[in-house]
Amino acid sequence: MSSFQRVALMGLLFVLPIAIGPAAVQAKVFDAKQTVLDNGLQVVVVENHRAPVVTQMVWYKVGAMDEPPGKSGLAHFLEHLMFKGTPSHPAGEFSAILSRNGGEENAFTSQDYTAYFQSVASDRLELVMTLEADRMANLDIDATHFEPEKKVILEERSMRIDNEPGSILSEQAGSAFYRNHPYAIPVIGWRHEIEALTLEDAQAFYRRFYAPNNAILVVSGDVAAPDVFDMAKRIYGPIPARDLPDRPVETEPPLLTQAVVSYADPRVTTPSLSIRKQAPGWAESRNDPDAASERYALQVLSQIVGGGPTGILYRRLVIDRGLAVSAGAWYDGSNRGPSSFGFYITPKDGVSPDEAETALRQEIETILRDGIGKDAVERAIVRLQDAAATAMDSLSGPARTLGSSLAIGMTVDDVESWPDRIGAVTVEAVNDAAHKIFSDPGEVETRLLPKPEAEAPKS
């Protein structure tokens, strides 16, 4: 709607593999230029001269997974408080100056990172850099803003989670899927823990993690990279680096059990089911070539199995067998921590959840038995590369792709060479990945079910 809505990314945004990079025969995806300032700030520039505008994004490599125990929602709370002023720009002034200058802004928090961005006429880049650098170093939250903002966040939680039965289920299922990793805890935070957060918690978190050496500046638009580097050095360069805390690398033990997480709510009108299995994320594939190639193979596999109306599951379950109104699969391999491969089905009227589940499992079995063919793999690869070929048809898209990738530990080269790596995926790798992931008995199944109004106990 506007520049205004803050999004607590629940990981859902990356349901599809991030589409980046043109076909293998073409040049680099974004032709991004990069440098690192003396204080550790990584600076990345994508030149795009289509319109006289620019997007600045600052990505902090800190997200909900970095919160201290018992302080869920703190990373997102701090994101809100970042709009509450510095000594030189009191609360609201950042947004007011930006708006007056025709700028749009946004910010969001995920498990892995927190990002702030502005889009504005390119001759205002210095202005937005100055404002963003100021709050990187000098946030000074006026205590009078703390409690009202807590209420805002509780309303945000009501809107995103409590008013949405599907979100209630996802939140609960996350805790069943991750037994060890902090991904078990929702980004927006548990209500009772949000209510208990203090201004001191937010200040401590800010001092701990908000520093140039824990951030990435991405600038995309009508600019020249050398000019941006100079400007960044002048404006962000004086901010001192901080000693960053050692962060434990939590991993997830193998999921050996089968769990069903079921939620019935009178607001649900059509049941839906999902099955989620463990799969490698970026962190696991970083130092393990096998896991790395498996990750690319899974991106191709999810396209073949679950990619829209031509995906195998939609074709078999919705069209051929007429059992469902929708069905598909997703793979979210773009995170710092462990990841998952999932399947979903929404049964048609008259088809019970049990029947839908049986049919979904039959199709997964059939995929394993028959295997994925060469033709399907080749077509999926072309489709993914084609999607990447249009990545520059956007101002902020390139900044978002680069920022989110670098923030989880990828390099610019990893991003630029994505189409080549997708292009190198073989039929064998896709089938191996399918066997490894789909045959793994460990899983969490979710069931979102209707509930007759009369039985509803909750108010």
Next chain:
Amino acid sequence: MKPIRYLLIALILVWAGPALAEVNVEKVVSPRGLTAWLVRDETVPVTAIQFEFKGGGAGHDPMGREGTAQLLAATMDEGAGPYDSMAFRKELADQSISLGFSAGRDSFSGSVYTLNRYRDKAVDLLRLSLTEPRFDEEPVNRIRAQMTTSLRGQQTDPSSRAGELMFETIFDGHDYARPTEGTEDSLAAVTVNDLQAFRRAVLTKDRLFIGVVGSITPEELGPILDSAFGGLPDRGETDATPDFDGAVPPGIKVVDMDVPQSTVLFAQKGIALDDPRYYTAMVLNHALGGGGFGSLLTDEIRVERGLVYSVYSFLHPMDHAALLRGGAGTANETVGEVVSLIRDAFRKVKEEGLSIDRIDDAKTYLTGSFPLRFTNSSRIADQLVAMQVYGFPIDYFETRNERIESVTAEDVNALAAELLDPDGLLFVIAGRPAGL
């Protein structure tokens, strides 16, 4: 502490107006006389085509078969010419072509986005879907089932329920009270004959407006227009929806729903797109509730009191009516307070006017953010269509900001005094509100 030095730069930076995007709009007339507005852009090797059949929306749905236009929009790309649904979808997927249609209250729209190397195929698939859709039983029933599922979901969704009741209340007896998505019963009643009849009667050249953006020359575009759209009928059924001449009934309506947060929608009389004061109204609305942080409603209700995550207002001009609308989400217990605060804000602006600062800030936002609309092909093509539909001149992009700059504070406050109607606001609330 060093960065503070640079902040002074920010404070003394004076508004000078951003460079406007140099967007050259060309009018292209095809060999067979079809017109499109074109913006050439070599940034990426793509072609984006957007088009709209003006006055071709759900108003043409037969009585008792509401949802026809939307079912048509969702099935025209589910099989056409020699391709059944699966084959058509496979052609689209294998060539990475995005093609789709949508139907609203007033118009029927479509879009194609393709890499240039697949453009011939994309144009052919567009032609087939417009002129030879098959409406085979399987896809029509499948899409109908999906729409029915979505309709059921809306029955327990506070925003959908509140929006539906708002339109029923305001437009009682008028076409706009009919649900564009239909109902379960009306969707079930739509036949393939209805779909074909709607397509032939409404998707016609006399109401067609086309915008194209991408790496394409006028010489290349002409034959493409003829190929894609040339087979449509010349003339069609006129838009029989009458202009709405009623008033928004003031008051508060509640849809009882067991949810922790109420959805609050509000509306009053708005201002038509062809009203000379439309640009004044844009400035007024932006300052009132249009701009996120910095709007009066957000300052008063979110920032000061923390009662909402989101509160907003917007102008909603339609072909046959115009509303000033808005909304908020707040805990059931604070609905009464939020409703009062919204009324108070309307009353304050009506009686006291907006400050010069708020008005100036709204103007410089609206002019300064204009170039941000020119960063992606489909979005530019959309604007080319809208300009034609609204009857704007082809040099509109160059003159649009002047229209906003020429709005004065006196204009804004005079309009506020006349238009804003704190006691005439209709509130529709879905939830278990308290304090009303």
